[in-house]
Amino acid sequence: MTGTDTDDMDALLAAYADGELDPAGIAKVEAWIAASPAARDTLAIHRETTALLRAAFAESLFAAPAIRLPSPAHIPPAHLPPAHIPPGRVPLGRSRAPRFVWAAAASVFLTVAGYSAGVFWPGLLVSERDRMLTEVAEYHAVYSRETVHLVEVPAAQADHLKAWLGKRVNRALVIPDFKTAGLTFAGGRMVVVDGAPVAELMYTRESGLPIAFCVFYRAGKPGGVQETSRGAVNLATWDDGSHSYVVVGEAAPGTIRELAALARKQI
Numbered sequence: 001m002t003g004t005d006t007d008d009m010d011a012l013l014a015a016y017a018d019g020e021l022d023p024a025g026i027a028k029v030e031a032w033i034a035a036s037p038a039a040r041d042t043l044a045i046h047r048e049t050t051a052l053l054r055a056a057f058a059e060s061l062f063a064a065p066a067i068r069l070p071s072p073a074h075i076p077p078a079h080l081p082p083a084h085i086p087p088g089r090v091p092l093g094r095s096r097a098p099r100f101v102w103a104a105a106a107s108v109f110l111t112v113a114g115y116s117a118g119v120f121w122p123g124l125l126v127s128e129r130d131r132m133l134t135e136v137a138e139y140h141a142v143y144s145r146e147t148v149h150l151v152e153v154p155a156a157q158a159d160h161l162k163a164w165l166g167k168r169v170n171r172a173l174v175i176p177d178f179k180t181a182g183l184t185f186a187g188g189r190m191v192v193v194d195g196a197p198v199a200e201l202m203y204t205r206e207s208g209l210p211i212a213f214c215v216f217y218r219a220g221k222p223g224g225v226q227e228t229s230r231g232a233v234n235l236a237t238w239d240d241g242s243h244s245y246v247v248v249g250e251a252a253p254g255t256i257r258e259l260a261a262l263a264r265k266q267i
Contacts, residue, residue: 034192057059135194137231139191141250144212176267183211204222211255213247225257232250234250
């Protein structure tokens, strides 16, 4: 890979970590990450930077009267993206420079506000697990709205799916049966969270968006089901010591809880 290619892929990883890629770009990067340990290490660095930026500029801090940040109106026009670019999107070729600018700003901001954040907003110091669940919710909010490309491997190829994704997450993959809850298995796909492969199994229902069951190869403390939400997305998650499991969807908390109980019994 040439220096230019390396720079391009690094820019893609940065954009991927920031959620700036379209579905085609996401697929390209995820395939590369799955095959390259170096890419996974680089992505982990980008994700850590992104997490710091999110923490530094969380809404709760904007609400604090002692903190004042310049509004877009006071930023020199030369540093603003072109008018035709949708809000929050910066062309890939220009993504790296603003990233360093914001990283520097975040560093100064965290130095000034870190102590106060720890005292007044302890929840701001987001755990690795919280970040993982946030990414799962973000992925699902995108993929659950796909129709033609809801999954990579359809339910008709379940044996292939179990062999492929089982190898990726380092365990015999079990596909939970949610028929009693009115869900139909549609197939699955591989996504990448914190640089590691994740098996995502998708289920459709007569009314409402699809619901997913995700499996991570991740060391953790065994524990019972915990429930959380990210906006309209509800999640139920638990660990068995070597893997984490998540049921996620834009469904009522009771529905997600019921599916988590069914899945836990079957795996």
